Every structure is written in C-alpha cells, then in structure tokens.
Amino acid sequence: PADGTIVSGASELDESMLTGESRPVHRTVGDMALAGCYNTASPLEIAVDHVGAGTRLAEIVAVLDRALAEKPRLAALADRVAGWFVATLLVLAALTGVVWALWIDPSRALLVTVAVLVVSCPCALSLATPAALAAAGAALSRRGLLLTRSHALETLAGVTDVVLDKTGTLTEGCFALTGQQTLGPKPAAQCLALAAAMEAGSEHPIGRALVSAAGSAGVDIGGVSMATVRNVPGQGVEAQMQGKRFRLGRTAFVAGIRNVNGEEQIKEADTVSVPGSTQVWLGDEAGMLAVFALSDKARESTPQLLEALSRHGARCHLVSGDSAETVQWWASRFGMDHAIGAVSPEGKRDYVAKLQRKGAVVLAVGDGINDAPVLAQAQVSIAIGSGAPLAQAGADAVLTHGNVADIAHALALARQTRRVVRQNLGWAFFYNVVAIPLAATGVVTAWMAGIGMSVSSLLVVANAWRLLRAGRNGV
Incomplete structure (x- = not known):
C-alpha cells in the first residue's frame, strides 16, 4: 500500500502490472519498492516514503482520471x-x-x-x-466481449489504428519453458525433474514455470526427494539429494558450487537464448547439467488477431513497458512495423494522443495498471478481463477470456452494425x-x-x- 526504500534484504519483485516488465526485477538495499508490485522470493524490510496520493500507483490513477475527463462522448x-x-x-x-x-x-x-x-x-x-x-451487443456478449459504454460499437466501426500492450495481452503474461539443453550425462527428463523438485515449494514465477513444464511433459517429481533446499535471493536455489549438492539459478551462482569451470558449456548453451528470455542453469559439483530458457509465451490467438486486423485495414502498434530489445524481438516475431518499448503509462497516453492529432481513431487494448491511462485516452478501448480492475475501469469493453482474436471479430461486427x-x-x-x-x-x-x-x-x-x-x- 506504500512506496518505499528497501533497507534490509534482497528479493525479486513482479512489477508487470505497473511497468509492463514481464520478468521479476531484482531489488536489494537502496532500491525502490512500489505499491502494487508482488514480492516473489524473500522477505524485505522497507522504509515507507510515500503513501496515498503520493505513490506511483496514485499518479497513474490521476492520469487515468484526466484522460477520462477529456475523452469525447459520442452520441448515437x-x-x-x-x-x-x-x-x-x-x-x-x-x-x-x-x-x-x-x-x-x-x-x-x-x-x-x-x-x-x-x-x-x-x-x-x-x-x-x-x-x-442491441443485436450486436448480444452477439458480442455471447463471445465474451462485454460493452461497458454505449458509444463503443459506433466508435469501433471507425477504428484506423490499434495500440496493443504486450505482457498479458498479446502474450500470456507468465513464464513458460521455451527451450532446454542438456550439458551433462543426465537425460533431459531427469534434469527437468531435478529442477522442478528443487522449485516444488516456490511461488517464484520461474519456479512455477518449471513445475508446470514438468507436469505438462509427464515428468514425475514425486520420486525426487531433496534433503535440504536453500533459497539465495537474486541468485537461485541450492539443494542436496543423496549426499550430492545441486544448484539451480544464475550462471555464476551455479558455476560457483565448487568453482566449477563451465565456460565451454556456457558457450555451447547460447543456442537456447533469445531476447526477452531468462536462462536458468542446473549444475552439480561435477559441472553444468542443463540450461532452461524461460520466457513469456504468445497467446495462441495472437497471430489470428493481427492477421485479421491487417485484413480490416487497421494499423497495429505494439507499445509496452517491457525493455526495448524485448519489444522489438516480439514485434519482429509478430510481423508488426510499429513498436516501442520501455514506455511509461504517461508515455503510452502521449503516444495515442500523437496518433489522434494526426486524425487516427484509436482502439487501445491492455490489461495492466500501466495500461489504464492509454485505455482512457483512446477513442475506444478493450481491457482483458484477467488483468487489473483499474484497467477495466478505464475501458469501454471487457474481454472476459483470453481469446484475443475476438477483438478483430468485434471490429468486423461493429462495421457491419454501422x-x-x-x-x-x-x-x-x-x-x-x-x-x-x-x-x-x-x-x-x-x-x-x-x-x-x-x-x-x-x-x-x-x-x-x-x-x-x-x-x-x-x-
């Protein structure tokens, strides 16, 4: 409920709802902790600096209120x-x-x-x-798109530009195992079972992703019994099994288990690294065993959405708070020509305002707290129902499920309604x-x-x- 400065401890904070950064961010003594973020690893002691209207969250809400006040109300x-x-x-x-x-x-x-x-x-x-x-609204509600403002359909029919968030909108907004490479004598399934067993009790997004990947692959971790598990904030996890020590986490942390020299193995594993992904290493006292690549995963319906919007003549823009390199990589993967990363909530609103000054009718789609101002600024907006309530408050419609392709369907139906x-x-x-x-x-x-x-x-x-x-x- 407050912004503050960390005075003791180190952890990783999930700030995705505030900044759009998909990966937890390492924070230690002297760093800021913002109201609205999640602590995913270890306890922190924080000295409160700002409360109420002084927090970063309150600033975003104020931008949302200004955008709503200035937003034109179109008559039928x-x-x-x-x-x-x-x-x-x-x-x-x-x-x-x-x-x-x-x-x-x-x-x-x-x-x-x-x-x-x-x-x-x-x-x-x-x-x-x-x-x-009424007919169009009923048809959309059957597909899980609920209109919350009366002008939404009329405005949606005239959309020329669509501004899309990345994390939680075009992507799932959570880590998934996207690559794995074995580097030692143990087979891939056994390495995944070891990693999942070490993270079995973790609430960290990386830990949950590894456990989920093991379950999806049918890997049984019930027979892997760890004697002791120790979490090292910002570095990884160390555990013992049958008298052997294992480490899972950052490269240097795993390599330092007994001053293991894994330089050749690290170079060999570069093939699993892609922009925006996080590498998690597994090793024991003999050397590196495996490396896992985890990253945000595109929604299955995202390609359908982008293809349909292009077919309807709408220009698509990817505007995200995630790092510029990551956003450009995703834009290239999605085939989007207009993309910008590391954008603040105020910057997102300014981006839309610039398009509007050029005569564009903008549809904005997002799910996070940082998307609320841009959803309010755009002539028409859609919030993902699984996202933040604040985003839904500034939106003209809410998509109650994750099939974002229905957004393009709504655009087509709005034009037919017109x-x-x-x-x-x-x-x-x-x-x-x-x-x-x-x-x-x-x-x-x-x-x-x-x-x-x-x-x-x-x-x-x-x-x-x-x-x-x-x-x-x-x-």
Whole structure:
C-alpha cells in the first residue's frame, strides 16, 4: 500500500502490472519498492516514503482520471436525427390539418392529420440504431466481449489504428519453458525433474514455470526427494539429494558450487537464448547439467488477431513497458512495423494522443495498471478481463477470456452494425418520404398508415436481427 526504500534484504519483485516488465526485477538495499508490485522470493524490510496520493500507483490513477475527463462522448446517430425529425413531423401534421380544415375538406381534416401522424410515427427511425446496437451487443456478449459504454460499437466501426500492450495481452503474461539443453550425462527428463523438485515449494514465477513444464511433459517429481533446499535471493536455489549438492539459478551462482569451470558449456548453451528470455542453469559439483530458457509465451490467438486486423485495414502498434530489445524481438516475431518499448503509462497516453492529432481513431487494448491511462485516452478501448480492475475501469469493453482474436471479430461486427444502421435509416427515410405525402393528400387512410408503420418497423428489426446470426457464425 506504500512506496518505499528497501533497507534490509534482497528479493525479486513482479512489477508487470505497473511497468509492463514481464520478468521479476531484482531489488536489494537502496532500491525502490512500489505499491502494487508482488514480492516473489524473500522477505524485505522497507522504509515507507510515500503513501496515498503520493505513490506511483496514485499518479497513474490521476492520469487515468484526466484522460477520462477529456475523452469525447459520442452520441448515437439516431439520437442526433430523431429530435429534428419529430419536431418536423409535428409541424407537418399541424400544417396538414390546417390546410384540410381551411381549404380542402374540414370533415376529413382530423382523420388526415391522424393518418400523417400514424404513417410517420418515428418507430422505424427510433429503432434503426437501438435495434442494431442491441443485436450486436448480444452477439458480442455471447463471445465474451462485454460493452461497458454505449458509444463503443459506433466508435469501433471507425477504428484506423490499434495500440496493443504486450505482457498479458498479446502474450500470456507468465513464464513458460521455451527451450532446454542438456550439458551433462543426465537425460533431459531427469534434469527437468531435478529442477522442478528443487522449485516444488516456490511461488517464484520461474519456479512455477518449471513445475508446470514438468507436469505438462509427464515428468514425475514425486520420486525426487531433496534433503535440504536453500533459497539465495537474486541468485537461485541450492539443494542436496543423496549426499550430492545441486544448484539451480544464475550462471555464476551455479558455476560457483565448487568453482566449477563451465565456460565451454556456457558457450555451447547460447543456442537456447533469445531476447526477452531468462536462462536458468542446473549444475552439480561435477559441472553444468542443463540450461532452461524461460520466457513469456504468445497467446495462441495472437497471430489470428493481427492477421485479421491487417485484413480490416487497421494499423497495429505494439507499445509496452517491457525493455526495448524485448519489444522489438516480439514485434519482429509478430510481423508488426510499429513498436516501442520501455514506455511509461504517461508515455503510452502521449503516444495515442500523437496518433489522434494526426486524425487516427484509436482502439487501445491492455490489461495492466500501466495500461489504464492509454485505455482512457483512446477513442475506444478493450481491457482483458484477467488483468487489473483499474484497467477495466478505464475501458469501454471487457474481454472476459483470453481469446484475443475476438477483438478483430468485434471490429468486423461493429462495421457491419454501422452498415445495418445506415440501411435502417435509409429505409426509414425512404418510407417517410413516400408515405407522408400520400397520407397528407388523403390517399393513405389511418388504418393503412397503421399497417405501413408496423411493417416498416418489422423490416428494421428483421434487418438488425441478422447481426445476431453474424455474431454467432463469425463475420
């Protein structure tokens, strides 16, 4: 709940929700610890420096509030038209009644006036937008995308640029084993079992990743019994099994178990290293046994999302708080031309504002506390439901699952909704342009007007109903 300075201890802090950095960061005496981060390794003693409005988290919330206050609220198309239409209709009905009463046939003046009012009852016009929006909203909710603000669909249809976060949005936001290389006599499965057994009781992201990888590979760690396990903050884990010492962690830490010279093995293992990955070494007193590469893992649906957005003509931007090198590597892997890393929450908001000044309509997608200001700044935004509540507070829609490809589906459905609204409005105006003169001249009677008005409204609703089927079958 407070920002402070570490005065005792050393640990690794998960700051991903605040900064976008996917890997836990080593912190020791003299370093800052921010409110909202997670301590993943060892106890720390912290001297409190800032509380309440003075914390970094509060600064991000303040940026979010400013962005929400400045964000334009777009009115629905029908709301901008219906008021003028109703006023014009009342004037036309009154003029029709006066003309019939004074110059044509006073006995039919009331019936003709009623026919004008009935035939031009703005049901079709009033239903044109709400029916389409309701159908589209229902279709999206079935796919797990919940709209929280009324303008979201209308704005989504005009999106030209999509600003995407990396950690937790395009990627899973947690460590996964992405590579393994054995360097000693023990087979790969046995090395993985040793590493997982040493981390069996750990809450560190790396430890959880190794245990999860062992489980996914069907490696049994039940028969691996460690006598003692000692955690060395910022370095790794040391354990004993059957009188032998093992170490798991950083290169120097593992190599120092008995001044083991593993330089040749370390050079040999360079092939498992990729930008943004973390290397975890396993060794015993005889030398290095294996090296594991752990990194964030792309969501399975990310390639589908990016391909679909490109097909719809939207420019994609990767804007993340993770290191510039890591972000560029991921951008290259995803085939994205616009990418920037090591960006603060304020920097993300400024990036979107710059695009908006160039005339772009921006959709922002994110999940962390550091994404909240950019979600509020963008004309329309979507938060990942598994992320921070603060991000959801600034978003216009929430994706309740991890299938980010549905974001592109929402964009396509929003554009189809816009077409349906325009079709509905076009039909409503055509109907009124034809029907009102016929009613005003007495050709269409009141009962005919009632039937015409009902049929017109049913056509509008039926056209909007197509969006439900489109949402169910894909757009």
